[in-house]
Amino acid sequence: MRAPGSDELLTVWERGLGEKSAARGLALLGLVRPDMSVDAIAELSIGARDSMLLDLRELLFGRRILGLMECPACDDTVEIEVATGDLRAVPLHEPTEISWATYDLSLRLIDSRDLMAAEGARPEERGQVLLERCISSARLSGEPTPISRLPGEVIEAVEDRIAALDPQADVQLALSCPACGRRWHAAFDILSFLWTELGEWAARTLRDVHQLAAAYGWSERDILALSPVRRRHYLGMLDAWPAS
Numbered sequence: 001m002r003a004p005g006s007d008e009l010l011t012v013w014e015r016g017l018g019e020k021s022a023a024r025g026l027a028l029l030g031l032v033r034p035d036m037s038v039d040a041i042a043e044l045s046i047g048a049r050d051s052m053l054l055d056l057r058e059l060l061f062g063r064r065i066l067g068l069m070e071c072p073a074c075d076d077t078v079e080i081e082v083a084t085g086d087l088r089a090v091p092l093h094e095p096t097e098i099s100w101a102t103y104d105l106s107l108r109l110i111d112s113r114d115l116m117a118a119e120g121a122r123p124e125e126r127g128q129v130l131l132e133r134c135i136s137s138a139r140l141s142g143e144p145t146p147i148s149r150l151p152g153e154v155i156e157a158v159e160d161r162i163a164a165l166d167p168q169a170d171v172q173l174a175l176s177c178p179a180c181g182r183r184w185h186a187a188f189d190i191l192s193f194l195w196t197e198l199g200e201w202a203a204r205t206l207r208d209v210h211q212l213a214a215a216y217g218w219s220e221r222d223i224l225a226l227s228p229v230r231r232r233h234y235l236g237m238l239d240a241w242p243a244s
């Protein structure tokens with residue numbers, strides 16, 4: 001994974017503002033994995049994609065993850081601190097075929113193309129879109145059967161199998177509230193977390209560009225080409241300058 005320059009990262013962030021979540025993930029990974037084609041990244045399972053996004057998060061902002069969450073019982077704010085290493089999941093080696101009563105199904109794992117198709121559908125249809133795409137064949141007593149007619153138990157078995165095969169796609173944090181003792185689980189989505197952090201980084205970076213450009217007359221391109229260390233030093237000198 002290559003470290004992206006500030007200029008490139010800002011460009012991906014800016015373009016991503018007008019895009020949905022799955023496309024943002026592809027753009028971020030496309031930037032730092034030039035050795036992989038866009039199609040190859042889009043075909044990664046969501047767990048494999050999220051594992052790479054964790055790598056990217058470590059590269060950009062380190063291994064420590066801090067966050068705030070509201071306790072569902074007492075509404076108190078709970079601080080969360082985890083290491084990226086604790087968010088890594090190990091896939092189970094289970095077959096991609098499922099048999100349930102007289103039903104026989106073949107599956108494939110959900111990837112970014114599937115998520116993009118689901119994001120383009122109406123919210124109430126998204127689950128069905130994902131099922132239609134990741135169940136490659138469904139048979140009832142040996143005859144093909146429509147996925148829309150599968151019973152709830154079969155759908156549940158499909159979802160459980162996909163979760164076991166690709167656990168990195170659904171990371172759950174075990175949380176507890178120091179104020180009231182309530183324990184609960186919350187989903188951690190590395191893509192939305194990283195995207196939020198990237199937005200905060202972009203705001204800080206653009207503010208730095210503004211200050212340096214205003215003081216020295218340098219171009220945005222030249223300021224972004226400075227290493228973060230040099231930028232901090234010049235900004236520190238500006239702070240030390242007495243205001244006229």
Ligand SMILES: [Zn+2]
Binds near residue numbers: 073075
């Ligand atoms: Zn509480």
